[in-house]
Amino acid sequence: MAFTEVNGAKLWYEVTGEGEPVVHIHGAGFGHFNFATATPIESKYFQCVDYDQRGYGQSDKPIQNYDMEVWADDLAGLMDHLGLETAHVHGSSMGGMVAQVFGSKYAHRTRRLIINCSAAKLDYAGRLTFKTWIDIAESMGCGSRALAELLGVQALSRKFLDGPDGPGAVDMIQDILERSNRKEVFQRACQAMIDMDLRDWATSISVPTLVIGGDEDIMTPWEVGPDGCGQEWLAQNIPGAVKYVVKGSNHSTLFDGTEENMRVVVNFLQANNDLTAALA
Numbered sequence: 345m346a347f348t349e350v351n352g353a354k355l356w357y358e359v360t361g362e363g364e365p366v367v368h369i370h371g372a373g374f375g376h377f378n379f380a381t382a383t384p385i386e387s388k389y390f391q392c393v394d395y396d397q398r399g400y401g402q403s404d405k406p407i408q409n410y411d412m413e414v415w416a417d418d419l420a421g422l423m424d425h426l427g428l429e430t431a432h433v434h435g436s437s438m439g440g441m442v443a444q445v446f447g448s449k450y451a452h453r454t455r456r457l458i459i460n461c462s463a464a465k466l467d468y469a470g471r472l473t474f475k476t477w478i479d480i481a482e483s484m485g486c487g488s489r490a491l492a493e494l495l496g497v498q499a500l501s502r503k504f505l506d507g508p509d510g511p512g513a514v515d516m517i518q519d520i521l522e523r524s525n526r527k528e529v530f531q532r533a534c535q536a537m538i539d540m541d542l543r544d545w546a547t548s549i550s551v552p553t554l555v556i557g558g559d560e561d562i563m564t565p566w567e568v569g570p571d572g573c574g575q576e577w578l579a580q581n582i583p584g585a586v587k588y589v590v591k592g593s594n595h596s597t598l599f600d601g602t603e604e605n606m607r608v609v610v611n612f613l614q615a616n617n618d619l620t621a622a623l624a
Contacts (some may be wrong), residue, residue, distance in 0.1 A: 356402035357395035361387030371437030375401030409445035487522025556595025558593030
């Protein structure tokens with residue numbers, strides 16, 4: 345693990361494994377822990393770059409304007425530091441939103457793109473979700489049990505939560521939220537998702553793209569209200585994109601659908617030209 349300064353902020357990062365580089369862009373609230381179950385699998389085949397985005401984890405948390413382009417530009421700077429001209433890019437949740445901007449703005453630096461449980465524009469229900477996060481963080485703090493339990497229900501499948509790992513997962517969420525976040529930045533990131541409209545970025549993506557998510561996703565579902573653009577919209581509107589639905593998984597397919605999610609991701613990244621066949 346190491347640190348570097350990118351665009352005026354100190355970023356924490358870690359490189360694991362050998363092979364073609366894959367950069368992991370985490371979602372809101374969780375820092376690099378978002379990929380804690382994915383990296384041990386993916387690093388058997390690729391060089392994985394995990395990092396805490398500006399505002400999270402061990403990276404600097406300045407109070408400033410945050411949007412997906414700010415984070416995408418930071419990733420480009422991190423790749424410069426690491427000497428990576430190109431890389432595969434795998435974004436989860438909010439990280440998938442950043443990945444849409446990166447894959448469009450920095451297409452020349454993107455080998456293949458994975459958008460995991462994400463959206464291009466939130467519908468009203470989605471906006472209410474993140475408004476609730478803002479309100480709970482304000483009244484109880486990012487490390488509150490109430491926020492951890494809400495995120496657990498919104499991110500993990502009922503089957504997973506009722507299983508032996510369910511209660512421990514909620515404890516883990518609370519611990520990560522408390523350690524990885526600064527309230528004001530957490531709230532600004534939520535507001536960035538509420539305000540975003542990534543349709544122009546998404547439709548201009550020209551690199552091979554996989555849209556993958558759980559069939560039980562209630563945070564960024566495949567089908568959304570008429571004011572939103574969810575996972576199905578991404579799969580239909582990113583030119584040449586392929587999609588995969590992880591059965592029995594909620595929003596966090598990296599945790600409650602790890603093996604299936606990562607099997608598909610690895611196959612997609614290793615495939616030659618027939619990307620659809622790689623998902624079988």
